[in-house]
Amino acid sequence: MQRWHIRDIILVTILAIFMGVIFWAVGPLYAILAAALAPAGLQPLANELLLGIWVMAGPLAGFVIRIPGAATLGEFLGAAVEMFLGGTWGAATLISGAVQGIGSELGFAFTGYKHYNWLTLTLSALTTTLVTFLWDYFRSGYNAYHLGFLLVLLVVRFISVFIFGGVLTHLITNLLTRAHVLPAVSKR
Amino acid sequence: MNPSLKLLTVVAIAFEISFTQVLTVNVVLIAVSLILLLVNRVKLKTLLWLTGVPLFLASALVWSLALRGDASSHFLWVIFTRMFVYVYLGATFTQTTQPLALTRSLEQNAKLPAKFAYGFLAAFNLLPKIKAEVATIHAAALMRGQVLHFWSPQLYFKVILAAMNWSDQLTAAMLSHGFVEGAPRTYAVRIPLRARDWWFCGLSLLVVQLGLFTGLP
Known part of the structure; x- marks a missing residue:
């Protein structure tokens, strides 16, 4: 099993910062969306819709740097960067970052870090959704929602995570493979 | 504290x-x-x-x-x-x-391996360059009439190439300055x-x- 070297550590950190900088720009979109949905009591839906963007650093890092722990570290460092850039949630961001990172890591762990293809990304999207949803179930009081609305939130979250962490990440890694920066995707 | x-x-x-x-x-x-x-x-x-x-x-x-x-x-x-x-x-x-104090403390007090501590620090200090690079990528695409959104794969593609390039260079720089993974270190500043x-x-x-x-x- 591959170990962490200084180059990989720097790469995953730079990648996390890049993602942080790009998604910083999504902040206003979230604010508008949340404000528009809030009066109808649908504000959590804004989180669910955009969550995929915030958890993208995990699958991307896991796919590009094929070392166990890369997805967790990528997502966690992204949170650390956000914390020091002056994100509102301060040190509490780190917990969310760790939860999201472990969520997307599980998908890679389930394939034994051997297969890197769309199936891995789908699996990772699924585990990310479930782990982060469980966290919100307690943290954000989702356990008080009626079952129907809870399911809507869960489905929307999965779609968002799948589109950004799955489809978009797949498109990106395809480009990287065609440019011969990544080893060819293992066929299934 | x-x-x-x-x-x-x-x-x-x-x-x-x-x-x-x-x-x-x-x-x-x-x-x-x-x-x-x-x-x-x-x-x-x-x-x-x-x-x-x-x-x-x-x-x-x-x-x-x-x-x-x-x-x-x-x-x-x-x-x-x-x-x-x-x-x-x-x-x-x-x-x-x-951030610097935290990284030093994590290395000295929490026994985080030095390669992680210095790797994080090296990358973190690139923050202004990273911000500039994202702006450059956007501008370069605009000159060719392409608008890159946060959902454009090309944006991330270019970002990852830059990240790979820089991590190679930073690693080379650190190694040429005598950084050895796992080697015993002394501390200039003690936390x-x-x-x-x-x-x-x-x-x-x-x-x-x-x-x-x-x-x-």
């Missing part, structure tokens, strides 16, 4: 109150964090920002829970105050700690870990446990 222990204290408390529903503890934590922030002379603008954002998000969440769920008013108050605890408590750490840091961490956690598990509302 020692940065690693401070972080541990803050994160442990934030984690615990995520799974417990004691309103009193939340309110006390908010008060204590606010006092700590004021003692540390946090800027008024920062404080307003730290109040406005959770005020909006917590109100919206509570409104949503009230509308689409069957929560008691006690539960709604717990959720409402919880958001403020996260923000204020988190700020007591971020407003008083520099002290005093007995009173342990006391502060232990007592804070103890008080929170007492508050959480003695049947307070």
Whole structure:
């Protein structure tokens, strides 16, 4: 099993910062969306819709740097960067970052870090959704929602995570493979 | 206070109150964090920002829970105050700690391997360059009539290539300066870990446990 070297550590950190900088720009979109949905009591839906963007650093890092722990570290460092850039949630961001990172890591762990293809990304999207949803179930009081609305939130979250962490990440890694920066995707 | 222990204290408390529903503890934590922030002379603008954002998000969440769920008013108050605890408590750490001090402390006190500590630092110091690079990529694409959005694969493709390039260069730079993974190191700046840091961490956690598990509302 591959170990962490200084180059990989720097790469995953730079990648996390890049993602942080790009998604910083999504902040206003979230604010508008949340404000528009809030009066109808649908504000959590804004989180669910955009969550995929915030958890993208995990699958991307896991796919590009094929070392166990890369997805967790990528997502966690992204949170650390956000914390020091002056994100509102301060040190509490780190917990969310760790939860999201472990969520997307599980998908890679389930394939034994051997297969890197769309199936891995789908699996990772699924585990990310479930782990982060469980966290919100307690943290954000989702356990008080009626079952129907809870399911809507869960489905929307999965779609968002799948589109950004799955489809978009797949498109990106395809480009990287065609440019011969990544080893060819293992066929299934 | 020692940065690693401070972080541990803050994160442990934030984690615990995520799974417990004691309103009193939340309110006390908010008060204590606010006092700590004021003692540390946090800027008024920062404080307003730290109040406005959770005020909006917590109100919206509570409104949503009230509308689409069957929560008691006690539960709604717990959720409402919880958001403020996260923000204020988190700020007591971020407003008083520099990334450099934290990394040094993690290496010296928390025994994080030096390759991680220095790898993080090296990358973190590229932050201004990274911001500029994202702007450059956007501008370069615009000159060719392409608009890159946050959902454009090309944006990430270029970003990853830059990241790979820079990590190669930084690694070469560090190695040529004599950095060896796993080699014993001396420290130019020592981050002290005093007995009173342990006391502060232990007592804070103890008080929170007492508050959480003695049947307070």
